[in-house]
Amino acid sequence: xxxxxxxxxxxxxxxxxxxxxxxxxxxxxxxxxxxxxxxxxxxxxxxxxxxxxxxxxxxxxxxxxxxxxxxxxxxxxxxxxxxxxxxxxxxxxxxxxxxxxxxxxxxxxxxxxxxxxxxxxxxxxxxxxxxxxxxxxxxxxxxxxxxxxxxxxxxxxxxxxxxxxxxxxxxxxxxxxxxxxxxxxxxxxxxxxxxxxxxxxxxxxxxxxxxxxxxxxxxxxxxxxxxxxxxxxxxxxxxxxxxxxxxxxxxxxxxxxxxxxxxxxxxxxxxxxxxxxxxxxxxxxxxxxxxxxxxxxxxxxxxxxxxxxxxxxxxxxxxxxxxxxxxxxxxxxxxxxxxxxxxxxxxxxxxxxxxxxxxxxxxxxxxxxxxxxxxxxxxxxxxxxxxxxxxxxxxxxxxxxxxxxxxxxxxxxxxxxxxxxxxxxxxxxxxxxxxxxxxxxxxxxxxxxxxxxxxxxxxxxxxxxxxxxxxxxxxxxxxxxxxxxxxxxxxxxxxxxxxxxxxxxxxxxxxxx
Ligand code: F6P
Numbered sequence: 080x081x082x083x084x085x086x087x088x089x090x091x092x093x094x095x096x097x098x099x100x101x102x103x104x105x106x107x108x109x110x111x112x113x114x115x116x117x118x119x120x121x122x123x124x125x126x127x128x129x130x131x132x133x134x135x136x137x138x139x140x141x142x143x144x145x146x147x148x149x150x151x152x153x154x155x156x157x158x159x160x161x162x163x164x165x166x167x168x169x170x171x172x173x174x175x176x177x178x179x180x181x182x183x184x185x186x187x188x189x190x191x192x193x194x195x196x197x198x199x200x201x202x203x204x205x206x207x208x209x210x211x212x213x214x215x216x217x218x219x220x221x222x223x224x225x226x227x228x229x230x231x232x233x234x235x236x237x238x239x240x241x242x243x244x245x246x247x248x249x250x251x252x253x254x255x256x257x258x259x260x261x262x263x264x265x266x267x268x269x270x271x272x273x274x275x276x277x278x279x280x281x282x283x284x285x286x287x288x289x290x291x292x293x294x295x296x297x298x299x300x301x302x303x304x305x306x307x308x309x310x311x312x313x314x315x316x317x318x319x320x321x322x323x324x325x326x327x328x329x330x331x332x333x334x335x336x337x338x339x340x341x342x343x344x345x346x347x348x349x350x351x352x353x354x355x356x357x358x359x360x361x362x363x364x365x366x367x368x369x370x371x372x373x374x375x376x377x378x379x380x381x382x383x384x385x386x387x388x389x390x391x392x393x394x395x396x397x398x399x400x401x402x403x404x405x406x407x408x409x410x411x412x413x414x415x416x417x418x419x420x421x422x423x424x425x426x427x428x429x430x431x432x433x434x435x436x437x438x439x440x441x442x443x444x445x446x447x448x449x450x451x452x453x454x455x456x457x458x459x460x461x462x463x464x465x466x467x468x469x470x471x472x473x474x475x476x477x478x479x480x481x482x483x484x485x486x487x488x489x490x491x492x493x494x495x496x497x498x499x500x501x502x503x504x505x506x507x508x509x510x511x512x513x514x515x516x517x518x519x520x521x522x523x524x525x526x527x528x529x530x531x532x533x534x535x536x537x538x539x540x541x542x543x544x545x546x547x548x549x550x551x552x553x554x555x556x557x558x559x560x561x562x563x564x565x566x567x568x569x570x571x572x573x574x575x576x577x578x579x580x581x582x583x584x585x586x587x588x589x590x591x592x
Contacts, residue, residue: 083429084389084547085436087149092142097394100139105132105499105514112136123380124366125532127521132499133387133467134395134516143386144376152382152546159542160372161187162333166553167430173553174331175338175538176368179361179531193331200343204328205357207310208349212244217273221250221263222347223293224277225285228312229253230418231340231534232277232347234411235360238530241408241477242352249351252293255285260292269302274309277344279336281311281318284562290322312343335553337418338538356527363531371539381536385543387518392544393437397467401459402445404471405491406525412471413445419537423552424545439548445469449490460497460511468517470495471533475524495519 084090109115109131119131119140135143147153158165162172177190177197186194211217222232233251236243243249250263274293278286294309302308311319311327314334319327328343340348341361349357371381391397402413424440445451448470459466472491476484494517501513522529545552568584571577572592577585 081155081430081549082150083433083549084146084150087146089142089145089149093139093146093390093394096139096142100134100136101395103134103136105134105516108136121378121380121383123370123374123532123536125363125522125529126367126380126536128380128384129519129521130383130387132495132517132519135387135390139390140377140383140386143390144382146389146547147376147382147386147543150547150549152385152543155546156371156542160368162190162193166333166335166551168551168554168556169332171553172333173335173338174333175335175341176364176535178330178334178341179364179368179535181362181365184365193333196331200328200330204343204346205349205354207326207328208346208357209354211273211350212246212353215246216271217247218271219248219250219267220273220275220347220350221252221267221293222275222277223252223286223289224275224312224344225253225283226418226422227336227339228277228279228283228286228344230411230415231337232345234409234415235340235345235348235530235534236351237411238408238525239348239352239356239527241525242356242527244351244353247350249347252289253285255288257292260289264293264296269297269300269308272297272302272308273350275312275347276309276319276322276324277312277347279314279330279334279339279344281313281315281322284565294323310346312346336555337422340534352527360527360531363526363528363533364535365531366528367532367535367539371535381539382543384536384540385547388441388540388544389547391467391516392439392441395465397441397465398438399442399444399464399466401451401455401466401468402443402471403448403451403468403491403494404445405448405487406471406473406476407447408525409471410447413443415534416537417443420541422555422558423541424548424550425557426545426548426550426552429549430551435548435550437548439550440544448494449487452490452494456494459515465515468495468498468515469520470517471520471522473522473525477525491519 116131120129155165159173160176162174164170164172166173177194180194182198229251236249252260252263276290297305297308306325309324311324313319313327314330314332316327316329328346330342334342341364371379376382402416404412420443421440426439427435429435459468470491472488498515498517499513501511504510542552567579
């Protein structure tokens with residue numbers, strides 16, 4: 080039986096601390112603790128994070144580490160890495176980490192055959208990726224998928240632009256809105272296009288509708304050898320075959336959609352950057368897995384970030400987190416993290432189906448700096464809500480414009496500084512209260528390895544917060560109701576009488592149909 084977080088002693092302690100710490104002043108905290116930067120910085124594999132401008136101190140940190148103890152985060156982490164059935168509502172284990180565990184690694188008892196299957200599938204889809212890469216007659220690769228079957232591959236391919244083969248263009252179709260598919264297909268030649276139909280379930284209505292439209296477009300446009308132009312990435316190989324797909328690469332029910340880009344769902348990434356770089360991407364994530372498994376709690380970055388999220392959400396009442404990547408290639412990272420965190424931890428019952436008396440996932444959003452600075456940063460600096468900002472900077476760029484890069488980094492540093500120090504201007508319009516928290520992440524370079532590490536860090540951070548909250552981070556029933564109601568409304572587009580529709584929906588449907 081898990082200890083409910085709001086019932087344990089450290090939660091009460093944190094409740095007391097929230098009163099005394101509400102007057103915590105970050106600038107003074109640095110004056111009072113000469114080594115605050117060193118103390119609150121963590122060097123994890125390929126990722127350095129400075130947490131010294133976060134709204135906490137050692138007393139809070141210690142209480143949070145105690146909270147992790149009391150809520151059995153460590154035993155849940157061990158259960159995750161043993162392949163136990165920790166996705167309780169669906170009765171599944173959660174083993175996306177196994178997808179990036181290299182050959183030759185000691186595997187927990189009972190998982191050897193799963194790992195062998197992972198490695199065989201990996202070899203198969205990587206060798207397919209290499210074949211596509213060397214096939215000059217394929218000029219365009221189109222990934223059709225949504226949610227986890229879109230956001231991961233799309234985010235990674237954009238982030239790793241420097242590594243992407245220039246011989247092919249990569250397109251992503253996720254939305255049921257046909258403006259998207261029409262806009263992509265209009266420019267393509269069926270006989271030069273490879274479609275990757277990415278769907279764990281192979282039933283998602285957006286993906287299936289787009290896949291059918293693509294198939295029809297292929298046939299109508301004189302496409303030959305459909306079997307060579309459509310590939311299925313799915314754990315439902317049977318449905319993919321029914322669709323008419325011959326080449327499929329599978330994965331397993333223990334891989335959640337939003338955790339799936341390490342599996343065959345990552346085929347688009349592998350085609351884009353090649354098998355070697357894809358393995359580096361897995362390696363970066365694996366190193367972060369190892370760090371999460373074995374680093375001391377005080378040095379354990381995913382643990383500290385997840386605990387900080389709990390402190391912010393439940394004690395300081397921050398309801399939102401801003402992601403500010405200072406690297407334009409990371410422009411899809413906020414969207415990717417939204418699904419990862421909000422679909423995982425946007426829950427209001429615990430694992431025993433009891434309602435919660437405390438908040439869970441916060442609202443996550445963001446845009447690359449410096450664009451955000453000239454849009455919503457005004458609100459972050461002088462608005463009435465305190466929203467912690469997460470700066471992500473990359474030391475070495477992949478271009479030669481040193482002056483641009485120094486200006487970019489100077490902007491990130493200056494913003495983080497401004498949030499903390501503020502400006503006690505006598506003109507109230509120009510007054511900045513300051514004392515606004517931020518964290519600062521640094522990657523040496525944006526490479527497949529560092530991206531893999533950064534993403535695995537985010538996965539485990541989400542895991543930690545969910546573990547403290549006692550929720551199941553691995554189901555997503557919250558997206559089901561809308562799907563069912565869509566089908567009901569679809570049937571009524573031509574009805575004169577409506578059933579099961581509220582007056583507002585009826586009024587809107589009358590206008591829209
Ligand atoms: O609607 C939510 C969801 O199930 C996500 O969790 C998932 O990533 C997405 O839909 C796509 O699902 P599938 O890969 O099965 O098409």
